[in-house]
Amino acid sequence: MKERALRIGRPTPLIGVVSEPETFDPARPAVIILNSGIMHHVGACRLSVKLAREVAAKGLLAARFDYSGIGDSEPRRGSDSFDEVSPRECGEVMDYLEKTRGCRRFILYGLCSGADASYNTALVDPRVIAIAQIDAYCYRTLRFYVEFYRPIVFRLDRWRSFLGRMLRKLFGQGPASDTQSRSQPEGEDYEIPTYTRIFPPREVVAKGLQKLVARGIFMYVNFTGGEPAYSYQDQYRASFPDVKFGKLLRVDYYPQTSHIITQPQCQAQIVQSIASWMAEVPTSGG
Amino acid sequence: MNPLFFGPAETPLYGVHQPPEGKALDAGLVLCYPFGQEYMRAHRAYRQLALLLTKIGFHVLRFDYRGTGDSSGELDNVIADDWVADVGHAVQELRDVANIQRVGVVGLRLGALVAAEVCKARDDIDRLILWDPVLSGNHYDAELLAEIAAENLAAAGPHSGNGEDARGNLSYNGFVLSAAFRASMKKFDLLGAMPRAVPRVLLAVSHESDDFTQLRTAWSKLPGFRYLHAPAPHDWNFVDNFGGILLPQAVIRAIVSWVEATERP
Numbered sequence: 160m161k162e163r164a165l166r167i168g169r170p171t172p173l174i175g176v177v178s179e180p181e182t183f184d185p186a187r188p189a190v191i192i193l194n195s196g197i198m199h200h201v202g203a204c205r206l207s208v209k210l211a212r213e214v215a216a217k218g219l220l221a222a223r224f225d226y227s228g229i230g231d232s233e234p235r236r237g238s239d240s241f242d243e244v245s246p247r248e249c250g251e252v253m254d255y256l257e258k259t260r261g262c263r264r265f266i267l268y269g270l271c272s273g274a275d276a277s278y279n280t281a282l283v284d285p286r287v288i289a290i291a292q293i294d295a296y297c298y299r300t301l302r303f304y305v306e307f308y309r310p311i312v313f314r315l316d317r318w319r320s321f322l323g324r325m326l327r328k329l330f331g332q333g334p335a336s337d338t339q340s341r342s343q344p345e346g347e348d349y350e351i352p353t354y355t356r357i358f359p360p361r362e363v364v365a366k367g368l369q370k371l372v373a374r375g376i377f378m379y380v381n382f383t384g385g386e387p388a389y390s391y392q393d394q395y396r397a398s399f400p401d402v403k404f405g406k407l408l409r410v411d412y413y414p415q416t417s418h419i420i421t422q423p424q425c426q427a428q429i430v431q432s433i434a435s436w437m438a439e440v441p442t443s444g445g
Numbered sequence: 446m447n448p449l450f451f452g453p454a455e456t457p458l459y460g461v462h463q464p465p466e467g468k469a470l471d472a473g474l475v476l477c478y479p480f481g482q483e484y485m486r487a488h489r490a491y492r493q494l495a496l497l498l499t500k501i502g503f504h505v506l507r508f509d510y511r512g513t514g515d516s517s518g519e520l521d522n523v524i525a526d527d528w529v530a531d532v533g534h535a536v537q538e539l540r541d542v543a544n545i546q547r548v549g550v551v552g553l554r555l556g557a558l559v560a561a562e563v564c565k566a567r568d569d570i571d572r573l574i575l576w577d578p579v580l581s582g583n584h585y586d587a588e589l590l591a592e593i594a595a596e597n598l599a600a601a602g603p604h605s606g607n608g609e610d611a612r613g614n615l616s617y618n619g620f621v622l623s624a625a626f627r628a629s630m631k632k633f634d635l636l637g638a639m640p641r642a643v644p645r646v647l648l649a650v651s652h653e654s655d656d657f658t659q660l661r662t663a664w665s666k667l668p669g670f671r672y673l674h675a676p677a678p679h680d681w682n683f684v685d686n687f688g689g690i691l692l693p694q695a696v697i698r699a700i701v702s703w704v705e706a707t708e709r710p
Binding site: 162163164165166174175176197198199200201203204205208230231232233415416417419420421422423424425426 | 446447448449450457459461485488489492509513514515517604605606607616618619620621690
């Protein structure tokens with residue numbers, strides 16, 4: 160595996176890194192790894208680097224890059240929203256890999272807002288044949304509430320805490336705090352993503368997924384325990400009962416890990432699982 | 446911005462060279478990142494610092510140590526001495542790519558400790574800037590262990606994976622410091638030998654603490670030493686769920702002002 164730095168586009172290039180396999184076959188799909196929020200292209204807990212290298216070890220070319228204004232890419236002029244810019248800039252990377260490496264089909268990967276960007280790009284760019292997502296758009300079902308509250312209902316400490324809160328409220332006391340909470344500073348020192356993550360209405364996403372299914376796009380959707388709207392393995396399929404995913408969809412749920420996957424064992428498991436899935440995506444799509 | 450890989454062929458390092466805007470000085474700065482989530486949260490601040498330094502004529506190279514970021518390797522095969530060597534490669538790379546002679550180093554938190562080690566080992570570093578430095582490898586190790594102990598007391602929700610395994614590897618917020626790395630890091634101590642060959646040294650802090658006072662007192666014996674307190678409350682190691690990052694403008698501005706002032710004839 161060899162890695163090279165990328166500068167894509169003029170006058171303000173997108174910066175990234177391409178991981179090239181020992182034996183490169185342009186007929187196989189290339190993988191493009193997208194930013195999560197305003198984290199640079201290394202990815203949460205270096206996950207994007209690990210994934211790119213694992214993918215390259217399995218024979219696929221993988222590129223990770225920063226959207227303009229994020230990480231190592233300088234901001235570009237214009238006032239378009241991230242939803243408008245992200246498919247365009249990802250398209251530039253596809254153009255570049257098509258021109259320089261001969262890649263014509265692509266698998267997109269993203270976590271959180273990167274998952275949203277992979278979905279939005281797949282909707283508009285026919286070169287995308289598969290997407291792998293972590294903590295994608297998801298919607299609560301009736302069973303979500305059952306699964307969510309079941310572990311809590313039988314825990315004595317939760318009931319004690321609940322009764323304590325109720326009693327304090329009844330007697331006009333504020334919330335008890337036995338530890339000083341860590342909080343973020345406000346103002347110019349602390350920057351949160353300008354991209355505000357709002358899940359579109361379920362019907363809109365269902366329609367979009369139906370389009371992807373009609374095009375035969377493979378989807379591998381992973382959820383973590385850090386996604387508050389997800390609580391059981393089959394929730395994704397159950398959220399979209401009218402979408403006939405068939406074999407195009409695979410879902411995995413990791414309730415024991417956080418949204419940015421801080422657990423080393425989980426990182427290794429997820430990277431291995433996603434890279435293996437990518438390596439098995441048929442060249443011609445579904 | 447010019448991204449590049451440099452250094453030994455067997456352990457290539459990723460860096461971004463930012464050339465000066467306007468009139469160029471015969472001077473450059475290598476930026477040494479902190480560790481783990483602190484690295485993730487500091488990336489934007491380093492980009493901003495680099496940008497402002499290029500505006501006053503400096504070449505800047507910010508880079509990832511081996512086993513981190515886009516550089517080669519995994520953390521479990523690296524020790525802290527390797528990072529000191531990596532800074533050496535970065536200094537040479539900046540000299541070569543920019544065709545300059547004078548190169549300084551800037552380090553934040555654990556990066557400051559590494560940068561200081563580099564300055565102790567060689568006599569060709571033009572300036573050293575310590576930003577909220579970790580006082581020693583022992584201090585840093587103890588800080589992480591204390592954070593983990595506090596977290597275990599207040600444990601809730603998905604498990605962070607933080608903790609020490611039986612072999613002495615320490616996992617903290619998604620990054621693992623191997624037992625070998627921890628042992629090597631513990632040799633580094635800002636209160637030990639001082640980097641006497643560096644003509645200009647800045648200690649820039651965002652808050653006051655006993656550690657910084659102790660360091661200030663010890664290092665004020667160095668002829669070119671300066672201490673700056675630029676209040677900017679923040680917590681480098683905090684992890685949130687939406688990728689918030691830190692941009693302590695007051696400290697960044699203070700560092701750039703000091704560099705500019707000390708560069709004037």
